[in-house]
Amino acid sequence: MLRVLMVLCLAISALAAELGPNVPDGHTLHLWHLDEGAAPFADSGTPPQMLEGLLNGAASGQRSLEGLGTAISFKANAGGTPGASDLRGAILLARPQVANGPQDNVPRGFRYFGPGGAFTYEAVVKFDVLPKDAGVVACGLISMDGDGGDRIFNFRIEKEGFLSFIPLPQGGASGLALATIPTSGPHAIDTVHWFHAAVSYDGNAGVANNLKLYWTRLEHGLTEANQIGSGTLSAGFSGASGDFAIGNEARTFAGNAEAEPFPGVIDEVRISGVARHPSDFFFVAPGSRVSPEEVMARRTNAARRPDSRLRLENVFVDASSPQLPSSPGGALKLSPGLHRLDFDFGFGPDNPGGSIKLRCQLEGIDDRWQETERGMGLVCQALDRNDRVISQTRFPFIGTSSGWETALEDSAMTRRTEPVYIPAGTTALRLSLNSGSPDTTGFVTLDRISLAAPGKPEASLWKNGSIALSEITARAAGAPEGWRRDGSDPAIARLIFRSGAGFLALVDGDQQHHGEWSSVQPISPDGGGAFVLSWEEAYNVSSGSLHRATYVNVPPGSYTFRVVGLAGEGGLLGDGVSLPLVIERPFWQRPWFGPVLAAGLVGLIAAGFVARLRRRTKRRLEALRFQNALEQDRIRIARDLHDDLGTRATVMNMTAALAKRDLDIDPGKAHRHLDKMTDAAREMVVALDDLVWAVDPAHDTLDQLASHLTRVAEEMFRDSPVRCRLDIPAVLPPRPLGAEFRHHLALAVKESLHNILQHAGPCEAFLSFEYDGEKITLTIRDTGRGFDPKAHGSGHGLSNTPDRIREIGGCYAIDSSPGRGTCIVIICRLPQTPT
The missing domain is CATH 3.90.20 (Hemagglutinin Ectodomain; Chain B)
Structure with a gap:
């Protein structure tokens, strides 16, 4: 442990030797080093904006990362309920006090984006408590989120472990950037190290991935910030002003206070008027940085060489990634059965295609080309009696809903009504709320789903459109009756409860995975026709650069998935992409x-x-x-x-x-x-x-044989001058023996004992019986006269006895000499027990 601490101290010292505070450049709008012992805190930007309100227990002069001076702690509050919106948490803001109204707004000339709308917001942070354990609504970093009509943006860390940038209703911008903060690897969140958090926007409104999120552990040798996700602003900020704050949100009105204090320390807060390159931050050596001017030059050169090539980025088969064919034109081969196929395609993250429309077709399934859409979506599929899709309609969620505020919990639900056509022959309906392609991020929540015939809204054909709080749904992994989670990360599909009501939700901050809620219900639409599908919704979704096409229950056969781009008045752009695939037929159909x-x-x-x-x-x-x-x-x-x-x-x-x-x-x-x-x-x-x-077959066992030999020896030597000693186990297993086996063995022993009685004279005789589970060994020995076996070629049973033993597959050996007695050894392997 001591060695680990020494290594950590050396690493911090080496980092401090290279690190120094941010130095303002021509693109720095505001820079607060936060080194003062008390408010006000100086701004190195132009024009400067002093920070005068250090409130609710916020403490300056805290130890920062070496080389960066001091920092401010926000792990305090001045009252309210932890985890609730009335918490009065520590805060640093531009004005001396928080006010319910425009009195605490920054002045109208406060700059928080550059001439083209671009910006970068960044801060250095260290946690005292991890977000999930902090007991707050969220962990504020930088915000202009006040009350009334002055809500502009919120850059914060969600309790669930997301880094998020959320444009708010009065700022003029819309969209979202949301990414999962790493919990493993070199940039994993913890309470030991210092981290750099940043968000940047390049000013290209409406272009996918124009927002970038960075999360970087500050350590020796960094060459650029660690990007963890991206998002999209559909429009830039309008320039409206609001309540600017660091380490919290400056909202103070009835029932809502400063409820997002950061559970730790913040330092080196900077706002820039450009989207800084990942290398253009203070922890990168100056000689390795890429300046904003160089970034603009690269972008200009890239614009002169547009890349209009479509790419098939991902293919998922039943939510898993298969091995795609390595050779051009090779077919993707799948196992027999019905499969769900998801195709992700587009122009890549650095060239999202602008206004180019894409169309796709799965030849063999689609009768015509289908226009594709990005974002999350609710998919309504009509199924026949074989569970095959005979009709599909997708309703996208992209941007923000009309009632959206900051998060799912405080956003108003709005009603949405859409027409759907259910063909004749439909026996079931499947609804799927999915998060789209993996690079799509954001929030969606649905409730009060209804399917009805026109003019009959009260008679819903969809039975579980509202989620009730129950013992099952209250669990973290619980699911409402009739609904199931799916996708490469089913945890994206969640349940949100507010005021005793439940909502289906997708919370997706992961740019590598997708999630889904799905439900199938039997339905009898009386011959089919037009119906009305409606629900209540709230969402804030940032689409990535990828489009997604989904096909469910694709049966065995040969198919080709094709994508083409349309430019201008419908003219084809480029050659498009295609992927042949074959779903093997079951063996009985081959x-x-x-x-x-x-x-x-x-x-x-x-x-x-x-x-x-x-x-x-x-x-x-x-x-x-x-x-x-x-x-x-x-x-x-x-x-x-x-x-x-x-x-x-x-x-x-x-x-x-x-x-x-x-x-x-x-x-x-x-x-x-x-x-x-x-x-x-x-x-x-x-x-x-x-x-x-x-x-007698009753005696065909090993223990009966031993008993018989004991009795024979005792009777034979009872009135004789020979003293017989027996060494026979008292307990033997009743292992079956053949009649022929025991008969020959018994006669061979009896003949040998008889020879002792007849020829050995007064002496001692020994009979031992050994059993090892596979064979028996009989030893017959006496201390009598003995004889020369070579001189007695016949008689004494010397010929008959060995023949008997060999007949049952055993071995017979005799050793004797005059005056030294005789020893006979018989070894027989027991016959196999019949099964």
Whole structure:
């Protein structure tokens, strides 16, 4: 933080080293340095106009930007309600006191524009509080706005964040300049830096963009002022005088006081009789400035080389800017569907075309050329049952309405009536209040919209023509029922409430965006015909240099937008401009769709037939697979019955015959044969139980296999000299296993344990069972006699057991040597669980 402050101090010091106060030149009408400790404040202009009234808490001698002396603070008041018109805010004016009448007017010889009507008004300012938090009606900079018939102009900052210059009714001029003060970037408004605010007028009345607005953060190395917007004066000032004031407006009559105090400090106020070039201000090094004489020379040379070329400046598709074709004659291609198209065109900001009229046409939509108009507008469109526009009428707003004062809040609403034609077949009507091309700025407000048949004004077909204050509309983003915001900056569309009544409004100070209110209502005009559209309005609109043509719900197809200029008695001027565009048809309307659909249907039928055959074949294969598995189980059971139970039955039969033979000859021997028969019978029961376990599907799970192996080991070593230790998890998941898998694995383990019992002698045996989610590992180990596997190629189950394991896809390994015991490891990957 300290480093930032040091850098800021160094930057201010470097700026102060270059800056000095304004120096009057031949075009300076008035210049107030405001360095005096108290009123009066000297004027360096000719003839000078002293400023004698420092009132309502305004404080002189305040610290200014280094190099500029001192300044005056206007962040004070002497009573009234903050944010209301009765606030008596700080003010500096020409006369000692504010008066309700002409007593506080400047003298008749006070000059505030040059011989050709041109002027530049400028001041240096620093905010203590940002405008939105100031609690004032507006933030006055320089004004000649008094009471009665002496209201000339107001140069101020609106609470919404606009820099505005507003000609007032008694000044003779009309128009507006309005621009959004930056909130980001190098010139963003804040309460830390000093700013230079200026407005200039070049004296060319009625020419678009003849007003320029500047907002510049004062810092090192500036080469020109930062232009933030422009506007238009349709006529210059008449020379009438009024209440001249700095930092406020000098209005004092019942219910209206000095309600626009500047929330901070003002210094170096200058009025010039020319439109100064952006480089011709005090913060630019003298050697880099362009003098008014040089500006006039450039303008004269430009007039000798008029540029009559039309330009298509912007194209908006559904309020977004598409990528225009790079090659000349290339077509703009748009996605399928209905689109809104906005075209902005003109002669450019420095050559607005004078009295040249423009006509445009969208070939494929317009049957004839349409004359274009600038400014904001109310558009009435008749829609058919497919929501296509079948008729359109535009009513422009440009200049000021008859009841306009200073702002929307204090301007009187006037009634306007216009004829509209609604064709037969109209099912809905759309009204759009739009701010026109992006370089159009100003204010418009509408209320009491009505659509009626001639002679029947009381029966309005438009149902929501007045805006009622409600929970929804009172919100900042609220919208009246049936209305919606649109445009590249929908925030331009606002609601204004005054005395409990609501108004649709457009407040546009942004020269890069546009906004819109729109509403669609069903309508049945009884066959169509002429109707009367009326509304109440108040507006002050400054048109830019661009014209706008709007087309809504343009269907798929090929079009060409054309613009031509008309000069004199209708002769064409130049070659005009054109832009081909193609809105793609939906895929079902394209030529290839029918054949592709037919081919697709044939393919679907064929695919369905093939799928049916595949399903039938799959069922057959599954039946064969099941039958084969059944046969395998039968073969396995038969083999087990023959190999195990059959052998045991044969042994029992032979033993019974021997017992019968020896019963009379050698009873003791006969008893031994009977004992052997009993053991064989018991073993046969165990083997039969193992066989039943192997074929029972209820045991086809991992946990059942582990339980079975535990039981087999315990029973096998119960009365033997072998001590068996088990390491088998107590809890295992019931993962499904195939009957063949568990049967072979169980027999392989049983055979290995049997070999320990038969051949290892008294020892310890170990059986461990490990499961990792994918495979099981069985380890069978003993500490018995051991043997040499190479010397025992057969016997001990050394051939049968590995074959069983390999049959189920497992691995079998044995390690043994005489006197060191035996270790067998079996690893089997579990079969995939069927999904």
